[in-house]
Amino acid sequence: xxxxxxxxxxxFLQIFRNKFISKAIFLVPIVQMLVLVPxxxxxxxxxxxxxxxxxxxxxxxxxxTKLESSTFFRLMFSTFSETEANNMLHNDKCGLVLNxxxxxxxxxxxxxxxxVMATINAINASTAQLSWAYLNGVIGxxxxxxxxxxxxxxxxxxxxxxxxxxRYWYNEMLNYKYYMLPGxxxxxxxxxxxxxxxxxxxxxKEIGTIEQINVTPVRKHQFIIAKMVPFLLIxxxxxxxGLIIGKITFNIPxxxxxxxxxxxxxxFLIAVLGLALLLSTVSGSQQQYMFVAFFFMxxxxxxxxxxxxxxxxxxxxxxxxxxxxxxxxxxINRMVMLKGSTLHDIGKDLLSLLVIxxxxxxxxxxxxxxxx
Amino acid sequence: xxxxxxxxxxxxxKKFGSFVANDNLSFDVNRxxxxxxxxxxxxxxxxxxxxxxxxxxxxxGEVMVAGYDAGKEPEMIKRNIGYMSQKFSLxxxxxxxxxxxxxxxxxxxxxxxxxxxxxxxxxxxNFRDYANRIISDLPLGLRQKLAFSVALLHEPRIVFLDEPTxxxxxxxxxxxxxMIYETAAGGITxxxxxxxxxxAEYCDRISIMNDxxxxxxDTPENLKQKYKASTVEEVFIKIARPDRIQS
Numbered sequence: 001x002x003x004x005x006x007x008x009x010x011x012f013l014q015i016f017r018n019k020f021i022s023k024a025i026f027l028v029p030i031v032q033m034l035v036l037v038p039x040x041x042x043x044x045x046x047x048x049x050x051x052x053x054x055x056x057x058x059x060x061x062x063x064x065t066k067l068e069s070s071t072f073f074r075l076m077f078s079t080f081s082e083t084e085a086n087n088m089l090h091n092d093k094c095g096l097v098l099n100x101x102x103x104x105x106x107x108x109x110x111x112x113x114x115x116v117m118a119t120i121n122a123i124n125a126s127t128a129q130l131s132w133a134y135l136n137g138v139i140g141x142x143x144x145x146x147x148x149x150x151x152x153x154x155x156x157x158x159x160x161x162x163x164x165x166x167r168y169w170y171n172e173m174l175n176y177k178y179y180m181l182p183g184x185x186x187x188x189x190x191x192x193x194x195x196x197x198x199x200x201x202x203x204x205k206e207i208g209t210i211e212q213i214n215v216t217p218v219r220k221h222q223f224i225i226a227k228m229v230p231f232l233l234i235x236x237x238x239x240x241x242g243l244i245i246g247k248i249t250f251n252i253p254x255x256x257x258x259x260x261x262x263x264x265x266x267x268f269l270i271a272v273l274g275l276a277l278l279l280s281t282v283s284g285s286q287q288q289y290m291f292v293a294f295f296f297m298x299x300x301x302x303x304x305x306x307x308x309x310x311x312x313x314x315x316x317x318x319x320x321x322x323x324x325x326x327x328x329x330x331x332i333n334r335m336v337m338l339k340g341s342t343l344h345d346i347g348k349d350l351l352s353l354l355v356i357x358x359x360x361x362x363x364x365x366x367x368x369x370x371x372x
Numbered sequence: 373x374x375x376x377x378x379x380x381x382x383x384x385x386k387k388f389g390s391f392v393a394n395d396n397l398s399f400d401v402n403r404x405x406x407x408x409x410x411x412x413x414x415x416x417x418x419x420x421x422x423x424x425x426x427x428x429x430x431x432x433g434e435v436m437v438a439g440y441d442a443g444k445e446p447e448m449i450k451r452n453i454g455y456m457s458q459k460f461s462l463x464x465x466x467x468x469x470x471x472x473x474x475x476x477x478x479x480x481x482x483x484x485x486x487x488x489x490x491x492x493x494x495x496x497x498n499f500r501d502y503a504n505r506i507i508s509d510l511p512l513g514l515r516q517k518l519a520f521s522v523a524l525l526h527e528p529r530i531v532f533l534d535e536p537t538x539x540x541x542x543x544x545x546x547x548x549x550x551m552i553y554e555t556a557a558g559g560i561t562x563x564x565x566x567x568x569x570x571x572a573e574y575c576d577r578i579s580i581m582n583d584x585x586x587x588x589x590d591t592p593e594n595l596k597q598k599y600k601a602s603t604v605e606e607v608f609i610k611i612a613r614p615d616r617i618q619s
Contacts, residue, residue, distance in 0.1 A: 006477025010466065017465050017506075212461035215425050216478045217451045371446045372428050 003218060007226030011200075015230060021196070029188050029238040033245040036184050040307075041176040045071055047131045050094040051078040052085045057105025059146075063116075066142045067098070072134040086119075095121045096131050108146060170338045177250050182333035183306035185242045189235045189265055190301065190326055193272030194293050197231040201280035202289045214370040221365045228273045228361070235269045236262060255340030264332040264346070267353045271325040274360030281367045300326040328353045376403045378530050378561045379424060384433035386419050393419040395584040397433070401530075401563060406556045408575030409565040410604075412612050415581040417565045418458070418534060424563065425455045425532050438529045451479075454523030454531035458538055462519050464508040468499060471507065472522060479526035493521050513544030520551060524560070531555065533564040537571065549574055569605035578604065582612045 016022045049067060053060050067073045076094045079085055085097045099117040107114040118135055122128035171178050204210040213223060239262065246252040276293060283289035303317060304326035310318070321327040328349045335341035343350075379401035386394040393416045401407045411417045422428040424437050426446030435442035438452035462471045469490060476486035494500050497517055507515060516536055523531055533552075537545045549571065556562050556576075564575070572578050572592060579589040588595055588611050592604050601607045 003478055003480060006474055010463065010470070010474045013470060014463070014465050207464075208457070208459040209461055209463055211427065211457055211459070212455070213478075215427055215450055215453070215455040216475070217447060217480075218478050371426055 004222050004226050004229075007218070007222065008229050011226060011230040014200075015234075025192070025196075025234050025238065026241065028191070029241045030245060032184065032188050033181075033242050034249065036187075037177055037181050037246070037250060040180045040184065042126065042130070043176050044127060044130045044134070046074040047072055047096055047127075047134065048076045048094040049073045050076055050085050050088050050097040052080065052082055052097065052099040053078055054080055054102040055100050055104040056102075059105035059108045059114075060100045063100065063139070063142055067135075067138055070134075070138050072138070089119060089121060092121075095127070096135065098135070111150070178252060178338060179334070180306075181246050181250060181252050182337045183304075183330050185239060185246070186268075186304070186306070186326060186329045186333055187301060188242055189239055189269060189329075190272060190297065192231060192235045192238060193269050194276050194297050196234070197227055197273050198276035198280040198283075198289050198293055199286055200231075201227055201277055202283050202286050205280075206285060218370075220368050220370060224277055224361070224365050224368060227277055228270065231273055232266065232269045236265060239265050252337065254337055256336035256342070260341075260343060260346070261333065261336050264329055264336070264350060264353070267350060267357050268325050268329040271353060271357035271360050274357060274362075274364050275325075278360055278364040278367055281364060281369075300324050303327065304330045306330050322352070323356060325353060325356050328356075377401070378403050378438055379407075379563070380434070380436040381424075382434040384420070384423065384435055385431045386416075386423060386428070387431045392584050394423070394430075397586055399579060399586060399589055401561060403529075403561055404556055404559045405576045406552060406562045406564065406574065408572045408578035409563065409581070410569075410572055410578055410608060411565075411581030415612070416584040417581055420581075421532055421534050421563070421565060424449075425453055426450045452529045454526070454528040456516075456519045456523045456531070456533050456536055458535035460512075460515055460519060462507050462515065462522065465506060467504050467506055468494075468510075468518060469503050471518070472525065475522050475525055481526060489525060493525070497521060513540045513548075516540055517544070517548060517551065520548070524555060528560065530561040530563060533562065535565055535567065537566065537568065545571070569603065569608055572604040572608075580608060580611050587611050 015025075051064055051067075053064065064075070064078070068075045073096075077085075077088060079088075082099065085099070088094050089097050097119040099119070101115070101117070104114050104116065116139070118132065120128045120131055168174050201210075204213070243252075243254075243258075243261075247254070275296065279292050279296070280289050283292060303313070303321055303324055305313075305321075306326075310321070310327065310331070313321070332341075332346050332349050332353075335346055339345075377400045379399075381400070382398050384394050384397040385392065395416075397420060409417050409421065419428065423430050423435060423442055426437070426442060426449040429446070430443050437449045440446075440448040440452070442449060463474070466474065472490045472493065473486055476489065481489075494503055497514075499514070499518070502510060502514065507518075510518070520531075520533065520536060523533075537548055540548065545568070552562050552564065552574075564571075566572060575592065577589065577591050578595065579586050580595075581587065588607070590598070595604065595607045596602065599607045599610050601610065
């Protein structure tokens with residue numbers, strides 16, 4: 001035990017003597033939170049809109065005004081030529097073209113169906129779908145306004161058979177920052193676990209200091225634990241820093257127990273550090289390690305459900321995610337922060353994470369060879 | 373007098389794939405002896421020293437160091453030896469004191485004893501001004517002396533020095549060898565590899581390796597007589613590079 005303390009002291013001395021690392025471990029979380037949280041959002045504002053208005057009636061102008069006045073759309077141009085509009089779409093001058101054919105106003109006035117046509121740039125499929133949904137919403141709104149007018153002030157809803165009202169639980173305003181922030185916190189902690197500890201270990205190999213350690217009676221688990229503890233603590237400090245920034249800057253709701261959040265992150269960090277050290281014991285150089293660690297990090301993060309819904313992944317991917325610590329922590333963080341889940345609710349995830357942590361760490365200890 | 377033999381090697385073989393790095397080595401090293409391990413680059417010296425210090429396992433043969441089997445109990449050997457490799461291996465970003473503290477702690481020494489030894493060590497090496505300096509700021513000669521002292525901190529029975537004076541100026545080398553003599557006089561066995569043939573003259577016994585085999589093992593005096601040479605260097609050239617003599 002005393003030996004571990006001496007080794008941990010050495011790691012801390014080295015970390016804080018390194019001018020770059022000692023600053024980076026505090027600057028990285030600040031920058032990540034301030035930049036990534038607002039940046040990673042699926043909300044779409046100011047969709048660039050082009051209009052072909054071949055109708056030029058009060059009705060068509062009314063529709064355009066309605067679109068213009070919503071925050072979702074920004075009118076870029078209005079034209080009579082379909083070719084011109086297509087060119088604009090082609091040259092990325094707009095993302096959506098709405099074609100209002102002549103006769104639109106007349107049809108609307110006489111109670112007939114009044115077709116319009118939307119052309120959408122679908123290079124980014126999710127943007128296209130959202131644009132379409134917003135457009136639908138605005139036009140639907142305009143539509144029911146007209147019906148209400150025509151039926152003498154009675155709201156159209158009075159006629160419809162099914163009336164839906166909805167509430168979004170746990171995130172009433174569908175604020176994407178609330179949804180992304182718990183995930184960004186995970187990415188932050190992941191980067192620290194993966195990069196710092198692993199590179200530190202490989203560096204000792206490259207310089208040759210590890211040989212001097214290997215020729216002493218240090219036990220393998222002592223050395224591995226001493227490599228984990230400092231970065232575990234730094235990860236937790238960064239988590240706290242990230243949470244404080246989230247509270248101050250984005251007023252993130254925090255429904256659950258902070259202790260539970262830190263418990264989850266602690267187990268998670270042990271898992272990630274264990275894997276990082278396992279990878280570093282098989283890597284011969286920092287370059288090799290970076291390449292392999294980066295691979296795991298990208299796979300873990302993209303498969304974690306931070307950007308895409310976990311439930312719509314293929315079954316095989318969901319199976320693979322059973323050993324993905326990032327997936328567990330994303331789930332745990334979101335549940336605890338937004339829903340206020342308790343130990344009872346996330347116990348199964350915590351337990352799985354614990355099993356992963358024990359496996360990775362014991363593999364790292366086993367794989368680390370003092371005698372080749 | 374088995375007790376006086378701190379290293380016993382019988383038929384040591386180490387293979388890397390089909391390459392034989394150590395080919396059937398057999399030798400003994402006595403307590404308190406300065407044992408010189410000579411050989412050209414690639415002769416297998418470092419491989420042998422790594423096996424003796426428990427960093428590498430022998431392919432076959434019997435290797436007993438400080439009473440423990442290098443194949444089966446390398447960790448027990450590590451408790452009883454000191455090791456200083458040709459690569460400088462103290463932590464360069466830690467200070468002199470911090471390095472001493474670390475290695476003292478690793479060997480399970482009590483804090484009070486570490487502090488006491490640190491003081492003694494700084495005094496003996498005349499290092500007081502450097503105590504809180506970072507290792508990378510020290511000249512190479514001082515680093516090597518410090519590394520040797522740190523390897524002796526836990527009072528091992530044997531200390532392995534792998535080319536300890538490589539790249540060091542002649543005065544510092546002289547001082548370094550004085551440290552080696554003091555160490556051996558204190559009953560600690562010194563097992564040293566070197567490229568400097570004048571240093572080989574200072575050893576009690578030397579072995580010369582060539583192509584993974586020990587081709588000569590005796591005191592410097594006896595070897596010089598046997599090979600009719602005036603210096604160990606001549607002996608070495610005659611044994612290790614017979615091709616040069618012929619041409």
